[in-house]
Amino acid sequence: MQDKDMVNDVLSMVNGSLSGYASAISQTENEQLRQTLQQIRNNDENCQYNLYKVASQKGFYKPASQATSQQIQEIKSQFNA
Template identity: 50%
Template sequence: MLQDKDIVNDYLNGLNASLKSYAGYISEANNPGLRQTLINLRNGDESRQRTVYSYATQHGFYKPPQTATQQEIQQVQSELSAGQ
């Protein structure tokens, strides 16, 4: 029998996979209506992903990686800015 943790993690993995796919579909959509529909679907999945992620972390089903320090954040921002 599946445990709550397994169900939540499976759903979270599915949402994460669909979010990765939307970027490609949206960028290749020529029809404005289709493009907007895909954007709306992606936005809904992003909202669901955040809700499930919060639930998983609150219940100990998912342990996020260590939080980046302010110095690490600034370093990444500098590197990304330099590449533009």
Template identity: 60%
Template sequence: MQDKDMVNDVLSMVNASLTGYAMAIAESNNPQLRQTLTQIRNADEQFQFQLCQKAIQKGYYKPAKEADQSAIQQYRSQLSS
């Protein structure tokens, strides 16, 4: 397996786990469990960000083109109305 494939697989798995943590946090009624899940999610988000930055540096991943300010403002207006 190529390094690029492994990195992309790990990113995919971490992204899936972040979705799972978000659901578990939203449904948790126990404050201690909620806090623990939030800490784990935050650590995974940091790991995902760092791995994504490495993937970009190595050319394994190319992020989407940044939106221009007019597009951002248009979406912001649509969402706030």
């Protein structure tokens, strides 16, 4: 397996776990458990960002182009309507 495939697989797994944490956090009533899940999620987000930086530096990942100010305003207006 090539480095690119391994990094992409790990990024995919971390992204999936982040979705799971978001769901669990929103449904957890116990404050201590909620804080623990949030801490785990935060650690995974940091891991994801570090992997993204590695993938980007090695040319494994090319982010989408930056949105224009007009595009940002259009999206904002859709959510504020």
